[in-house]
Amino acid sequence: MRSRILIFFAVVSGLGMALHAASGEAAFKRGNEAYEKDQFEEARGAYRAAVDGGWLADHAFYHLGNAEYRLGHPGAAAWAYERALAITPGHPEARANLEFVRRKAGSEIAPIRMEWMLRTGSAAVWMLSAVVAFWVLLVWSLWSRRLSKGLITGVGLLMAFAAGRAVVQLHAGTRWVVTGEKVSARVAPASIAASAAALTPGSVCHWIETRGDWIYAELPKGGRGWVARKDIAPIVPEV
Numbered sequence: 001m002r003s004r005i006l007i008f009f010a011v012v013s014g015l016g017m018a019l020h021a022a023s024g025e026a027a028f029k030r031g032n033e034a035y036e037k038d039q040f041e042e043a044r045g046a047y048r049a050a051v052d053g054g055w056l057a058d059h060a061f062y063h064l065g066n067a068e069y070r071l072g073h074p075g076a077a078a079w080a081y082e083r084a085l086a087i088t089p090g091h092p093e094a095r096a097n098l099e100f101v102r103r104k105a106g107s108e109i110a111p112i113r114m115e116w117m118l119r120t121g122s123a124a125v126w127m128l129s130a131v132v133a134f135w136v137l138l139v140w141s142l143w144s145r146r147l148s149k150g151l152i153t154g155v156g157l158l159m160a161f162a163a164g165r166a167v168v169q170l171h172a173g174t175r176w177v178v179t180g181e182k183v184s185a186r187v188a189p190a191s192i193a194a195s196a197a198a199l200t201p202g203s204v205c206h207w208i209e210t211r212g213d214w215i216y217a218e219l220p221k222g223g224r225g226w227v228a229r230k231d232i233a234p235i236v237p238e239v
Contacts, residue, residue: 024055031063040070051083058088065097074105075179075201082177082235107178107202108220175235176217178203178227185225189214196225205232 031046047064050057065080081098084091101107178199186193189211197219199205205217205227213229 024050024053024057024060027053028055028057028060028063031067035063035067040067043067044071056087058084058091058094061087062091062094062097065094065101069097069101073179073181073201074101074107075177075181075183075203077101078105078107078202079177079179079233079235082175086235102202105202106200107204108200109204110206110218110220111222174207176205176207176215176227176232177235178205178231179233180228180231183227183231185217185219185227186214187225189216189226191228193226196223197221199227199231204235207234 027046027050031043031050034040034042034046044064044067047060047067050060051064061080061084065077065084068074068080069077078098078101081094081101084094085098088094178201181201183199183201184195185197185199185205187196188194199220203220205215205219208216208218208224210216210229211226214226215229215232216224216226217232219225
């Protein structure tokens with residue numbers, strides 16, 4: 001009886017996934033048809049319906065970026081191209097269009113600082129920790145020709161923890177793209193707070209923390225500031 005229930009749920013789940021994929025592909029095709037007719041608003045809506053519904057194909061984000069650019073939204077276009085590249089890093093058209101949009105808009109990218117990486121426990125730091133732990137274990141084993149159970153256990157736990165933190169941080173979305181127009185970073189998480197810096201569309205900030213509707217981030221020209229959540233979006237979606 002239990003096996004029949006499991007089979008039933010597996011079949012239902014499979015059908016749901018198939019219908020979901022078909023719905024996303026249908027929305028994508030509607031977007032292509034509208035784009036070919038220069039109906040960019042309709043095309044954007046269809047592409048957004050496809051990706052928001054979970055159909056996360058690189059070409060869906062690429063075409064969404066094209067529609068956003070045609071509508072005069074360079075920041076949103078840059079974000080969509082970044083999402084396409086996050087799925088397929090070697091996507092040549094998305095890379096070329098992203099560089100073109102950023103160059104034209106004057107976008108900037110915040111530098112990655114070691115202090116920031118250590119403070120946030122970014123994926124790079126934790127992955128580096130796992131690699132170092134592996135090599136320490138390997139060199140020790142070759143040098144001593146024996147392995148301590150305590151050392152193996154300790155390094156194994158460190159590697160597992162580091163790998164877990166890396167996965168979590170990769171999905172937290174530490175790189176955020178400015179999607180709004182005429183955006184200012186503030187010295188405090190409030191719209192009435194003084195401006196810390198002007199942010200051009202398509203610029204990349206590095207997330208530090210979230211507080212309500214505000215993101216505290218490392219800014220492209222240095223320093224830190226608060227950016228309204230509606231004006232900025234993570235390249236890798238938040239979990």
